Amino acid sequence: MASLSIKYMGLDLSSPLILGSCGLTNSVDNLVKAEQAGFGAVVLKSVFEEQIKYDIEKTYQSGGNISHSQSYDYIAHYQEEASIDKHLRLIRDAKDALSIPVIASINCFSIEGWMEYAKRIEQSGADMLEVNYFDLPTHFEKKADEYYDSYFKLIRELQATVTLPIALKTSHYFTDLAYFMQKLSYTGLASLVLFNRFHSPDINIEKMEISNTNKLSKPEELSNTIRWVGILSEHLRCDICATTGCHDAEGLIKLILAGADAVQSASVFYIKGIEYGREMVDGLAKWMDQKGYATIDQFKAKQNYANIEDPAVYFRIQFMKCMAGIE
Numbered sequence: 326m327a328s329l330s331i332k333y334m335g336l337d338l339s340s341p342l343i344l345g346s347c348g349l350t351n352s353v354d355n356l357v358k359a360e361q362a363g364f365g366a367v368v369l370k371s372v373f374e375e376q377i378k379y380d381i382e383k384t385y386q387s388g389g390n391i392s393h394s395q396s397y398d399y400i401a402h403y404q405e406e407a408s409i410d411k412h413l414r415l416i417r418d419a420k421d422a423l424s425i426p427v428i429a430s431i432n433c434f435s436i437e438g439w440m441e442y443a444k445r446i447e448q449s450g451a452d453m454l455e456v457n458y459f460d461l462p463t464h465f466e467k468k469a470d471e472y473y474d475s476y477f478k479l480i481r482e483l484q485a486t487v488t489l490p491i492a493l494k495t496s497h498y499f500t501d502l503a504y505f506m507q508k509l510s511y512t513g514l515a516s517l518v519l520f521n522r523f524h525s526p527d528i529n530i531e532k533m534e535i536s537n538t539n540k541l542s543k544p545e546e547l548s549n550t551i552r553w554v555g556i557l558s559e560h561l562r563c564d565i566c567a568t569t570g571c572h573d574a575e576g577l578i579k580l581i582l583a584g585a586d587a588v589q590s591a592s593v594f595y596i597k598g599i600e601y602g603r604e605m606v607d608g609l610a611k612w613m614d615q616k617g618y619a620t621i622d623q624f625k626a627k628q629n630y631a632n633i634e635d636p637a638v639y640f641r642i643q644f645m646k647c648m649a650g651i652e
């Protein structure tokens with residue numbers, strides 16, 4: 326029987342499938358289900374500094390008589406503490422209930438927020454920290470270097486603040502994606518989680534308003550993840566955790582073949598339940614047995630661009646007749 330165990334961010338995982346950060350990872354019951362279903366680790370729902378600050382502002386606005394700024398400061402502090410405490414309790418409860426690693430996730434906007442939350446997460450016993458950070462380049466006065474600097478500064482300061490292994494979960498919306506991901510991998514990050522998937526805007530033409538669309542990924546989105554994992558895996562100095570579009574055992578196998586050290590999925594479990602993780606993990610083991618692989622390392626990256634006969638398949642983007650096979 327094939328062994329699915331791997332090392333990810335320096336820790337031993339019983340399988341390469343990780344339940345990605347989402348609403349499902351916000352309760353201990355679900356996390357226990359994930360462990361039983363064969364996930365190698367779980368990433369808790371992100372703590373969003375923006376959400377906490379938004380909730381505080383809402384409370385302030387609804388409590389019309391809180392006019393004095395000292396009262397506001399007191400209530401804001403109390404409410405922020407309560408929100409963070411709730412999350413820290415989830416980390417502690419998850420650590421008590423699970424034997425698989427618990428990865429905490431944060432998304433902040435102030436440097437003080439990042440450091441404070443990271444420190445407290447470390448004290449609560451999380452095994453690793455996933456930094457959910459992407460600054461959508463929407464500022465007309467801000468050049469690429471300024472965006473990039475913010476990533477390096479954040480990583481540097483977090484590394485000076487906590488000793489937990491750190492993963493950065495970010496996006497593929499960068500002009501020089503290969504160059505930038507490689508530079509990020511040289512910073513001492515334990516992993517790059519490639520790539521996060523974001524809320525996408527739509528327009529409701531009946532109600533004449535902006536709405537959200539595509540809340541869950543589709544399996545078709547896997548190919549972009551395969552492309553970039555396949556190109557980058559040979560060149561990064563940290564682990565790669567692939568995410569977006571992996572909905573079944575086949576997707577899991579493909580991402581490992583492209584060079585992923587681990588894989589995070591979320592959307593498919595909203596559709597099929599957390600228990601479906603078992604089918605994915607068993608499917609991986611069955612395929613390995615059929616192919617004669619005893620360990621994940623024996624086939625990891627076998628199909629990345631450096632290990633195949635025609636690496637150009639990863640770089641081709643145009644539908645030329647000779648490649649697309651359809652007209």
Ligand SMILES: Cc1cc2nc3c(=O)[nH]c(=O)nc-3n(C[C@H](O)[C@H](O)[C@H](O)COP(=O)(O)O)c2cc1C
Pocket residue numbers: 345346347348370371430457494520521522540541542543568569570571589590591592593
């Ligand atoms: C409902 C929902 C909530 C999510 N919340 C978070 C979050 O809080 N933090 C985060 O880093 N990613 C979040 N994600 C992104 C997932 O962790 C995952 O990276 C992304 O959905 C791509 O994987 P998938 O194609 O398997 O869904 C969320 C995804 C979904 C569907």
